[in-house]
């Protein structure tokens with residue numbers, strides 16, 4: 001396939017690997033932010049293509065992983081109510097809340113439906129005027145325009161039976177939280193290319209300057225990631241901290257203006273709690289007050305929720321790059337994709353699941 | 366849900382709101398919303414997230430990226446450093 005095969009070419013990967021080996025002289029720790037990149041790195045065995053002195057740690061960019069347990073439990077309780085059709089991206093269904101997960105709610109007769117796009121959820125609401133349709137609106141800047149558009153569309157059509165349970169997070173505040181932490185060890189970042197298709201990359205200039213840390217906007221295919229790594233380690237070895245764009249075929253400095261307009265007509269920036277990390281100031285979107293009628297958290301009474309995380313799970317240290325999944329004592333023993341103790345083991349974009357699924361058979365590209 | 370592969374635009378629906386079109390992802394066709402990419406044209410390759418086309422793949426930049434990776438270029442730089 002065009003724009004795909006050439007970015008998965010093993011011979012090219014090998015040459016990039018040699019180049020990275022030639023450049024790296026000192027030990028460095030770098031982080032990819034995005035769960036999609038984590039998946040690609042582990043699946044293609046890219047860690048074996050870089051020198052052992054280059055440590056790649058995995059960041060918090062997995063929407064399934066950072067959605068707070070409390071919100072998952074809310075989703076489960078709303079989905080179990082009679083008269084509700086609960087719609088969601090497929091990867092949220094297996095995340096355990098405090099009591100159960102959405103898949104079990106469905107098995108017990110709840111009307112839980114996987115949708116590909118939030119507009120499908122709006123269509124379901126249109127077709128079922130006597131039911132209350134809730135869409136689980138999670139994700140980073142990439143899914144925000146689509147989720148905003150769904151609310152906008154429902155509003156335009158005057159649908160009163162559609163709402164969203166929203167947990168939207170933003171990448172730049174998360175990078176800032178990591179960089180300003182006392183025990184931070186990340187020296188350079190691969191920024192998430194697809195987040196930047198929407199927002200552009202101008203937001204990262206202040207971070208590069210303030211923390212004197214290089215950031216390279218990077219794509220998702222093995223060749224993209226290796227090239228992003230090469231650009232990053234070249235900067236580190238040369239003592240530079242610049243913002244560079246490896247993914248220029250898709251990402252522009254300013255991003256997609258129409259998508260940004262749609263986001264900000266429906267959402268506003270507010271504080272967000274990230275699962276495993278805690279609250280990060282101004283790190284997410286919430287519905288603007290004029291769209292309160294579409295806010296499932298206001299519309300549904302789900303009672304008091306007190307959640308407790310598994311005491312064994314160290315997801316917080318995984319998501320901030322302090323540890324790698326195999327350093328978790330529960331990894332592969334008490335915790336597996338069949339019996340996940342924490343969200344990073346559930347989603348295909350989660351670091352723990354990626355290591356579990358690919359570590360043993362992971363081939364170099 | 367943040368992953369995306371490039372697909373080729375095969376058709377647009379006439380006069381729909383939101384604006385919709387058909388995109389072919391290596392043989393799999395899907396109805397995609399173009400409301401946020403008004404500049405997209407037939408046969409463009411686009412990146413799609415959860416049913417929305419968000420950016421056009423730039424042919425020139427794509428070639429540039431690959432050209433930079435060409436064997437000779439890499440070798441030259443390697444030799445230059447050695």
Ligand code: SF4
Pocket residue numbers: 312313314315318325328329330331332335336340341342343344345352
């Ligand atoms: S392996 Fe399981 S228990 Fe350990 S950090 Fe990952 S999700 Fe949590």
